[in-house]
Amino acid sequence: MEALDLAVISEAWVRLFELDSLFYLVLGTLIGLVFGVLPGLGGTTALAILIPFSMNMEPGDAIILMAGVMGVAPTSGAVTAILLNTPGTAPNAATTLDGYPLSQQGKAGLAIGAAAAASGLGGIIGIIFLIAMVPITREIVLMFAPTEFLLLAVLGLVTVSLSTGKKFVKSLIVGLFGLIIASVGYHEVTGEERFTFGIDYLWDGFKLVPVMIGFFAVSEMINLWAKRGSVAGSGEMEAINFRQVLQGCLEPIKRWKVLLRGSAIGTGVGALPGVGGTVAAFMAYTIAVTTAKPSERDSFGKGNIIGVIAPESANNAKEGGALVPTLAFGIPGSAEMAVFLSVLILHGMVPGPTIMTESLDIIWILIAAAATSGVIASIITISAASSIAKLTFVDSRTLVPIVLAFAMIGSYSLDNEIYDVVTTLVFGFVGFLFMRFGFPRIAFPLAIVLGPLMETSYFQTLRIGDGTLSILFTRPQSIVIMLLIVACIAYYLKGFFSKSDSKETAA
Amino acid sequence: MRFLTALVALGLIASAPAQAAFPEKDITIVIPYGPGGGFDTLTRKLSPYIEEYFREKTGKSYNKIKVVPKNMPGASGKKAAVYTSKQKPDGYTVQIFNIPGHGLPYIKGENPGYDIQGYSWLNRVGGDSYVVVVSKEGPYKKLDDLVNKSGDLKIPEQGPGSTSNMANRITWSTLGKGGEYIYGYKSSRDYTTAVLRGDGDVTMLASGSAKRYNKGGDYNILAHFADNVDPAFSGAVNGKDIGHPELHSLGLLRIIAGPAGMSKEIMDEWNDALSYAVNHPDIQAWSAKTGNPVKAYDTTAETKKALMDTLDYFKKFRDVF
Numbered sequence: 001m002e003a004l005d006l007a008v009i010s011e012a013w014v015r016l017f018e019l020d021s022l023f024y025l026v027l028g029t030l031i032g033l034v035f036g037v038l039p040g041l042g043g044t045t046a047l048a049i050l051i052p053f054s055m056n057m058e059p060g061d062a063i064i065l066m067a068g069v070m071g072v073a074p075t076s077g078a079v080t081a082i083l084l085n086t087p088g089t090a091p092n093a094a095t096t097l098d099g100y101p102l103s104q105q106g107k108a109g110l111a112i113g114a115a116a117a118a119s120g121l122g123g124i125i126g127i128i129f130l131i132a133m134v135p136i137t138r139e140i141v142l143m144f145a146p147t148e149f150l151l152l153a154v155l156g157l158v159t160v161s162l163s164t165g166k167k168f169v170k171s172l173i174v175g176l177f178g179l180i181i182a183s184v185g186y187h188e189v190t191g192e193e194r195f196t197f198g199i200d201y202l203w204d205g206f207k208l209v210p211v212m213i214g215f216f217a218v219s220e221m222i223n224l225w226a227k228r229g230s231v232a233g234s235g236e237m238e239a240i241n242f243r244q245v246l247q248g249c250l251e252p253i254k255r256w257k258v259l260l261r262g263s264a265i266g267t268g269v270g271a272l273p274g275v276g277g278t279v280a281a282f283m284a285y286t287i288a289v290t291t292a293k294p295s296e297r298d299s300f301g302k303g304n305i306i307g308v309i310a311p312e313s314a315n316n317a318k319e320g321g322a323l324v325p326t327l328a329f330g331i332p333g334s335a336e337m338a339v340f341l342s343v344l345i346l347h348g349m350v351p352g353p354t355i356m357t358e359s360l361d362i363i364w365i366l367i368a369a370a371a372t373s374g375v376i377a378s379i380i381t382i383s384a385a386s387s388i389a390k391l392t393f394v395d396s397r398t399l400v401p402i403v404l405a406f407a408m409i410g411s412y413s414l415d416n417e418i419y420d421v422v423t424t425l426v427f428g429f430v431g432f433l434f435m436r437f438g439f440p441r442i443a444f445p446l447a448i449v450l451g452p453l454m455e456t457s458y459f460q461t462l463r464i465g466d467g468t469l470s471i472l473f474t475r476p477q478s479i480v481i482m483l484l485i486v487a488c489i490a491y492y493l494k495g496f497f498s499k500s501d502s503k504e505t506a507a
Numbered sequence: 508m509r510f511l512t513a514l515v516a517l518g519l520i521a522s523a524p525a526q527a528a529f530p531e532k533d534i535t536i537v538i539p540y541g542p543g544g545g546f547d548t549l550t551r552k553l554s555p556y557i558e559e560y561f562r563e564k565t566g567k568s569y570n571k572i573k574v575v576p577k578n579m580p581g582a583s584g585k586k587a588a589v590y591t592s593k594q595k596p597d598g599y600t601v602q603i604f605n606i607p608g609h610g611l612p613y614i615k616g617e618n619p620g621y622d623i624q625g626y627s628w629l630n631r632v633g634g635d636s637y638v639v640v641v642s643k644e645g646p647y648k649k650l651d652d653l654v655n656k657s658g659d660l661k662i663p664e665q666g667p668g669s670t671s672n673m674a675n676r677i678t679w680s681t682l683g684k685g686g687e688y689i690y691g692y693k694s695s696r697d698y699t700t701a702v703l704r705g706d707g708d709v710t711m712l713a714s715g716s717a718k719r720y721n722k723g724g725d726y727n728i729l730a731h732f733a734d735n736v737d738p739a740f741s742g743a744v745n746g747k748d749i750g751h752p753e754l755h756s757l758g759l760l761r762i763i764a765g766p767a768g769m770s771k772e773i774m775d776e777w778n779d780a781l782s783y784a785v786n787h788p789d790i791q792a793w794s795a796k797t798g799n800p801v802k803a804y805d806t807t808a809e810t811k812k813a814l815m816d817t818l819d820y821f822k823k824f825r826d827v828f
Contacts, residue, residue, distance in 0.1 A: 048542040191667035338543035354722040456691035
């Protein structure tokens, strides 16, 4: 059976629009939205909870329910990134760069509209790119070895540092702090414990979710409490209406090149397990900055809508890319995908190269359902955006206790572990200190996500290359990534020196 | 005397329903890893059939009783093992164990906070033997090619202390070959793909995983350490063929156990429930289709013996870990 069998593809879409399938799809999407906006709970938790129910379902329905959950998580994560400067998932971190300043200006509706539309459209474009990649999924996966993962991790850290512009050095310091935090715990390569101080809780290192909730949500709430007032210090609440949201929805279409580029980056980078969405979002952001009109460049970081469209389109398009390693070898591209694969196994399917021949119909149902759930999630988000956006006008004395309560409950509910709450509080305070002293916190999530990948890939590259890194210069794909890193740094330096020159000329 | 006999009889009657009443409430099966892995999948697949046994086969109406799988990842399974060891030995909290993985501290003479021998071992639910895997496109066509390679073998792996790492270290030290381990791959699927990509020369897998991953015919299986080589691995040698039949003891087990001190009655009940689930035609059909080997023993004594045989075999090689 050919992977791109049109009859199977059309059957999948017909099946998806049957009444019971639509019911499961909408149900999955709603569950995904609820779990996505609650701190601590994400797509993986929702999928794990649904496993027992899915076992008694017909495989197609189970897949549709699960795909509904998977397709929606990145969209809901953008809402908190924009409103509260708190990325729902690590890949949403890039959205805070311009999304939150827009909220502070009373344009949260515009930002949410743009993010939701970019997410929905990015998801669809990602699926189209995936379809184009289906015949070569195997080659793509075999092309990227630890050598390339090492360089991609470096590229991710370079792009995030550069995305903070003038605060480059401070951003590097935050990144370094993230790398130190990421190094805590049992080291899977050397088999040694690092910085655990004999505390069992630290054996697996700091958990990403409690750390992120603390570093972003709690610190933001401490800051808001100290500042008083509301998130939208400026702006009129009356300005937030459905028209503003719709205006936001049209932005990705007006800026279709940004949308397409973001989606292409998302699908390409998303195909690499472990790197995926976070690097894709920051790469899309940085490339959007570098390719923007010179007159627009200075407005990035201050509420440029392109800074929302680029990362959000990449973030959702990566869902298509994440299917590449799954289809080629049954390797999960993300934590959600790992749980999803176990659902396939429970239903008697074997993820891997033969799934394209043995269960092709199921794969196309999955692809169709994931794309459609992204669109449904976008429509729901857009419909609710003008109401949700008014949260930015709620006084801190009301908003802060509510958000903090949700943050603590979310952190605790992850593993019913009180130490997770302590972690959240500690990182909340640390994040607040970084804010107070003007350090951009944005490099932190990327460093804790990419730190372990970079270190492990470094050790693996050394072993593969017989103790040296010379292998980096012998693989064409490595050389291409190295050139990208050099180009990013060169671009930054060019901008830096040209600004110095213009200052000197002016003086 | 008559009074005493009556008292004893009363006691027996009183205690009999208490024993037979198990279970009276929901049961938790602790999974020492996160959702999505092999242990998680197997436990979730078996749970409804264990429920069915307790509901129907005992002839009692336990309709409301649920068997609830509970993920407790952390410290390579240590967190869950410590948790289970501290629960009441009433049969309501049991755990799926990874053997020899959970036995590594025993093998190395370390104290992980639990005593692997102390648990109430109920029944095996899965077990497998190991195979040696290379890329079909690579230069190695038989086991001797690997042994005769100049220098150490490069072996992609999950990490030190993983069960496949222990299997690799025992195998290659037995065959007198050095190994350079490339650690850090996330799963067996991941490091097997690494062999295909050329990151390393060879790796070892459980035979069920090898069958699943090799459906596309990408790999050559050069050895299968079992008394009878599986027909799926045609051309593979076994330990006897190469003069090392002891390598057939190189197995892995998935065993369900509860805290120390469970009563014999509850342990036997559990043994039967697990045998019922494992031997259920649905589970056997699923096992054959997905390549997840499921097996059970007849008694708890057999289960404990298999555990100790495996651990003691690995213990002989403690110096190579």
